[in-house]
Amino acid sequence: MAETSSPMEVDAAAPPPTALGKLNKGKAPVSDGKSAPWVEKYRPQSLADVAAHRDIVDTIDRLTSENRLPHLLLYGPPGTGKTSTILAVARKLYGSQYQNMILELNASDDRGIDVVRQQIQDFASARSLSFGARPSVKLVLLDEADAMTKDAQFALRRVIEKHTKSTRFALICNNVNKIIPALQSRCTRFRFAPLDAAHVRERLQHVIQSEGLDVDDSGLTSLVRLSNGDMRKALNILQSTHMASQHIDEEAVYLCTGNPMPKDIEQITYWLLNETFSDGFRYISDIKVRKGLALVDIIREVTMFVFKIEMPSDVRVKLINDLADIEYVCCFHLIMVLLLPVFVHRLCCKISALMIY
Numbered sequence: 040m041a042e043t044s045s046p047m048e049v050d051a052a053a054p055p056p057t058a059l060g061k062l063n064k065g066k067a068p069v070s071d072g073k074s075a076p077w078v079e080k081y082r083p084q085s086l087a088d089v090a091a092h093r094d095i096v097d098t099i100d101r102l103t104s105e106n107r108l109p110h111l112l113l114y115g116p117p118g119t120g121k122t123s124t125i126l127a128v129a130r131k132l133y134g135s136q137y138q139n140m141i142l143e144l145n146a147s148d149d150r151g152i153d154v155v156r157q158q159i160q161d162f163a164s165a166r167s168l169s170f171g172a173r174p175s176v177k178l179v180l181l182d183e184a185d186a187m188t189k190d191a192q193f194a195l196r197r198v199i200e201k202h203t204k205s206t207r208f209a210l211i212c213n214n215v216n217k218i219i220p221a222l223q224s225r226c227t228r229f230r231f232a233p234l235d236a237a238h239v240r241e242r243l244q245h246v247i248q249s250e251g252l253d254v255d256d257s258g259l260t261s262l263v264r265l266s267n268g269d270m271r272k273a274l275n276i277l278q279s280t281h282m283a284s285q286h287i288d289e290e291a292v293y294l295c296t297g298n299p300m301p302k303d304i305e306q307i308t309y310w311l312l313n314e315t316f317s318d319g320f321r322y323i324s325d326i327k328v329r330k331g332l333a334l335v336d337i338i339r340e341v342t343m344f345v346f347k348i349e350m351p352s353d354v355r356v357k358l359i360n361d362l363a364d365i366e367y368v369c370c371f372h373l374i375m376v377l378l379l380p381v382f383v384h385r386l387c388c389k390i391s392a393l394m395i396y
Contacts, residue, residue, distance in 0.1 A: 077274045081246055083123045090270060091238040095229045103128055110208045114215040115231030118269030122182055125209045129178055145182035155194040163202035177206045184210040185217035196221045233268025243273055252281055257289035265296060299332050304340040316387045338366045
């Protein structure tokens with residue numbers, strides 16, 4: 040972590056958040072337009088509104104309040120609150136001067152070595168546009184920093200060293216291994232893990248209540264399950280399903296996303312375990328065409344369903360390994376239509392042999 044010998048100077052005259060945001064703890068929609076994406080409409084406006092990772096959020100909040108905010112490296116899967124957290128920090132620090140005090144660059148911007156040497160260097164070296172008694176440190180936000188070239192990262196390392204007293208840098212990425220060690224060592228690292236189901240459910244319930252949606256328990260459970268800890272994905276599925284159906288239940292959610300329904304996966308697994316190869320292949324091909332299911336999705340769901348079946352541990356390990364091999368082949372488009380029955384036959388034979396064993 041980079042050394043910060045002097046405390047961070049935050050503008051004492053920065054105005055507090057708006058009254059509406061304060062009353063609703065940041066949950067007030069940022070736009071009243073019915074066509075606005077809910078991902079942006081319900082983006083957290085304050086640190087108190089971040090759905091999860093309270094330990095990380097509280098630590099950053101405390102460092103901000105004590106004027107000791109270091110350079111930050113936030114990494115983890117998409118939709119876990121990395122960008123929302125740092126934007127909430129910026130709003131707390133700068134208030135109405137928010138737009139003047141931060142430089143935000145993401146993967147859609149050119150972030151090569153020239154941008155680091157010119158745009159970021161110029162922003163970091165310029166005097167802060169603060170009207171308080173003391174100048175505020177500026178904030179450079181680099182979203183999806185793992186997409187930067189190695190040369191740009193090495194140039195950024197020098198800029199961080201040179202402008203530590205006047206500027207803080209926040210790097211956000213999905214794969215921390217693509218960030219050079221020289222940058223990692225100058226930042227305080229926080230890993231944002233996939234959100235717990237309880238946190239996703241709580242946030243979805245707030246959106247459902249705010250929008251006045253008709254969602255039953257099965258639909259909400261399906262949304263949480265399909266999101267896999269990705270809050271952005273959960274909100275997108277909810278909005279898409281609402282546009283297609285006024286009543287949101289399990290069937291509506293799975294129909295909108297194109298994922299196989301749990302009852303279909305249970306039926307397919309039953310065929311694999313109990314039917315002959317020819318009958319099982321015919322049944323699976325029929326349901327695949329009739330419901331428009333992708334073979335890769337079927338394999339992935341069957342893999343998860345295998346964990347619910349009682350079987351010896353060594354049998355389960357062997358079965359999961361074979362399913363993984365088939366999924367690998369499907370994902371890289373190395374399978375031909377004529378070879379598909381061979382793989383299905385191989386899977387059926389192995390399942391039968393292992394269960395008999």
